Amino acid sequence: MKRLAILGSTGSIGQSALSIVEQFPERYAVAALAAGRNVDQAFAQVQRWHPQMVSLATEELAGQLAARLREAGVSGIEIVYGTAGTVACSTLAEADFVVSAIVGVAGLEATHAAILAGKPVGLANKECMVAAGEILTRSARERSVPILPIDSEHNAVHQCLRVGSHDEVKTIWLTASGGPFRQTPLKEFAGITPEQALKHPTWVMGRRITIDSATMLNKGLEIIEACRLFDVVPGQVRVTVHPQSTVHSLVEYVDGSIVAQISVTDMRLPILYALAYPERPKSNLTFDLAVLRHLEFEEPDFERFPCLRLAFDAAKKGGAHCIALNAADEVAVEAFLERRIPFLGIPRTIEEVLARTPEAHPETIAEVLAADRDARETARALLYK
Ligand code: MG
Numbered sequence: 001m002k003r004l005a006i007l008g009s010t011g012s013i014g015q016s017a018l019s020i021v022e023q024f025p026e027r028y029a030v031a032a033l034a035a036g037r038n039v040d041q042a043f044a045q046v047q048r049w050h051p052q053m054v055s056l057a058t059e060e061l062a063g064q065l066a067a068r069l070r071e072a073g074v075s076g077i078e079i080v081y082g083t084a085g086t087v088a089c090s091t092l093a094e095a096d097f098v099v100s101a102i103v104g105v106a107g108l109e110a111t112h113a114a115i116l117a118g119k120p121v122g123l124a125n126k127e128c129m130v131a132a133g134e135i136l137t138r139s140a141r142e143r144s145v146p147i148l149p150i151d152s153e154h155n156a157v158h159q160c161l162r163v164g165s166h167d168e169v170k171t172i173w174l175t176a177s178g179g180p181f182r183q184t185p186l187k188e189f190a191g192i193t194p195e196q197a198l199k200h201p202t203w204v205m206g207r208r209i210t211i212d213s214a215t216m217l218n219k220g221l222e223i224i225e226a227c228r229l230f231d232v233v234p235g236q237v238r239v240t241v242h243p244q245s246t247v248h249s250l251v252e253y254v255d256g257s258i259v260a261q262i263s264v265t266d267m268r269l270p271i272l273y274a275l276a277y278p279e280r281p282k283s284n285l286t287f288d289l290a291v292l293r294h295l296e297f298e299e300p301d302f303e304r305f306p307c308l309r310l311a312f313d314a315a316k317k318g319g320a321h322c323i324a325l326n327a328a329d330e331v332a333v334e335a336f337l338e339r340r341i342p343f344l345g346i347p348r349t350i351e352e353v354l355a356r357t358p359e360a361h362p363e364t365i366a367e368v369l370a371a372d373r374d375a376r377e378t379a380r381a382l383l384y385k
Contacts, residue, residue: 001026001027001028001029002027002028002029002096002097002275003028003029003030003031003094003095003096003097004017004021004028004029004030004031004032004095004096004097004098004099004275005031005032005033005034005089005090005092005095005097005098005099005114005119006018006030006032006033006034006098006099006101007034007086007089007090007098007099007100007101007102007107007110007111008034008036008099008100008101008102008103008107008124008125009033009034009035009036009042009045009101010035010036010038010041010042010045011036011101011102011103012267013099013101013124013150013267013271014033014099014101016267016268016271017099017101017122017271017275018030018045018049019268020268020271020272020275021049023283024272024281027275027276027281028275030049030050030051031051031052031053031092031094031095031096032051032052032053032054032055032088032089032090032092032094032095033045033046033049033051033053033054033055033089034054034055034085034086034089034090034102034110035054035055035056036056036057036102037056037057037058037061039056039061039064039065039068042054042056042065043065043068043069043072046065046069046074046077047072047074050074050077051077052077052078052092052094053077053078053079053080053088053089053092054077054078054079054080054089055079055080055081055082055085055086055088055089056079056080056081056085057081057082058081058082059081059082061081062079062080062081062085065079066079083106083109083110086102086106086107086109086110087109087110087113089110090110090111090113090114090117090119091110091113091114091116091117091119095119096119096120097119097120097121097122097275098110098111098114098119098120098121098122099121099122099124099150099271099274099275100114100121100122100123100124100125100128101124101125101150102125103125103127103206104125104127104330105127105128105131105368105369105372107125107127107128108127108128108131108132108365108368108369109365111123111125111128111136112132112135112136112139112365115136115139115140115143115145115147116139116143118143118145119145120145120146120147120148121140121145121146121147121148122148122149122150122271122274122275123147123148123149123150123151123274124150124151124271126151126218126221126222126225127221127326129224129225129228129229130221130224130225130322130323130325130326131322131323131326131327131368131372132362132365132368133224133225133227133228133229133322134228134318134319134361135362135363135364135365135368136228137228137229137231146277147229148273148274148277149225149229149270149274150267150270150271150274151222151225151270152248152249152265152267152270153174153175153222153226153248153249154222154225154226154229154230154249155248155261155269155270155273155274156175156247156248156249156250156260156261156270157172157174157226157229157230157249157250157251157261158229158230158273159261159273160249160250160251160259160260160261161230161251163251163253163259164251164253164259166230166231168253168254168255169230169232169236169251169252169253169254170236170252170253170254171236171237171238171251171252172226172230172232172236172237172238172249172250172251172252173238173239173240173249173250173251173252173258174219174222174223174226174237174238174239174240174249175239175240175241175242175245175247175248175249175250175297176216176219176239176240176241176242176300177213177241177242177243177245178216178241178242178243178298178300179213179214179215179216180196180197180199180214181196181197181214181304182241182243184304186303186304189304189343189344190342190343190344191342191343192214192342192343193343194211194336194337194339197210197211197214197336197343198210198211207333207337208330208333208334211333211336211337211346212329212333214343215305215307215329215343215346215347216239216300216305216307216308217307217310217311217325217329217346217347217350219239219300219307219308219311220307220308220310220311220312220314220325221311221325221326223237223239223308223311223312223315224311224314224315224322224325227315234312234315234316237315239300239308240297240298240299240300241296241297241298241299241300242295242296242297242298243296244294244295244296245265246262246265246292246295247260247261247262247295248261248262248263249261262287262289263285263287264285264286264287266285268283268285269283269285272285306347306351307329307346307347307350310325310347310350310351310354311325313354314354317359318361319359319360319361319362319371320357320358320359320360320361320362320371320375321354321357321359323362323368323371323372323375324350324353324354324357324371324374324375324378325350325354326372327353327372327373327375327376327379328349328350328353328354328375328376328378328379329346329350330376331349331376331379331380331383332345332346332349332350332379332383333346335349335383335384340383340384341383349379349382349383352382353375353378353379353382356378357374357375357378
């Protein structure tokens with residue numbers, strides 16, 4: 001029986017993780033939930049799962065949950081809050097596996113603390129690897145703690161890598177849907193509106209990640225994530241635009257073989273894989289190969305999607321440049337959604353912030369968070385002057 005600490009339990013990955021627990025009660029139980037700001041949902045999850053510990057974003061929200069649980073006659077659950085609360089959940093002695101699914105750098109400290117405590121991590125949080133991947137993977141290696149990617153592309157790569165050895169890997173191919181502007185001519189990019197960019201053809205996601213998918217910055221973050229997770233250089237990672245989103249990613253070996261992972265487009269599958277690794281439990285997440293008619297793969301256009309080039313540059317420099325890429329993008333996306341800057345202002349802002357970012361390699365999570373704040377300030381100074 002694996003007892004899980006789920007960080008970000010009320011988000012979509014957290015809910016999918018709980019549905020896996022529901023489906024496999026003989027394999028998984030819930031030890032701790034970090035629920036964020038949604039008290040109603042936290043209340044429902046605590047009643048359903050009876051974790052030992054639950055964390056909310058603030059002291060006030062924790063108080064509200066405590067009152068509601070008292071009224072409902074639920075006792076024996078430790079209620080904590082804030083970053084310290086999330087860390088308490090991720091390091092809880094009774095938890096044997098941590099699902100890290102808090103969006104943004106907010107989940108960083110708790111994820112690192114889990115690794116330091118020797119707990120295997122199922123990682124759904126991209127920003128953690130982009131901002132602090134060098135630190136997280138070093139800590140994980142030193143303690144032989146597995147980090148299992150839940151992001152669909154990296155999960156696919158993880159599966160494909162089981163076929164050969166690290167030295168036999170030539171190229172990791174990350175597939176990209178291409179977003180809504182895959183076929184939009186470059187001259188029309190200047191006029192792209194937030195409404196157009198928020199329409200994504202394949203996946204339903206949050207606002208920032210939807211815009212990131214339209215600029216392909218999302219894929220850029222995944223390039224960096226792949227370098228860290230799989231210990232390869234940026235030159236070994238390539239992006240292929242695959243509009244069907246059926247092949248979740250591929251690994252090319254030195255002998256010329258290319259291994260691909262195909263499955264249903266459902267996040268429960270990578271979550272189950274990460275939770276069960278190295279086992280493969282029987283599931284009902286099937287994919288009908290007979291309905292597959294054609295698969296397309298295209299070279300991405302670096303001219304229309306400059307975020308890809310910026311990401312490769314940042315991946316080569318590492319450290320503060322990767323932190324700045326992520327931080328500047330978040331600020332720029334917000335400005336785009338507020339109609340302060342045009343669509344192409346997003347890569348322009350990132351480029352300007354990167355040009356002002358020193359080549360530094362933060363050694364601690366505190367230094368990572370400081371570099372993240374600096375990059376956000378630089379971006380804001382450029383956009384809100
Ligand atoms: Mg992805």
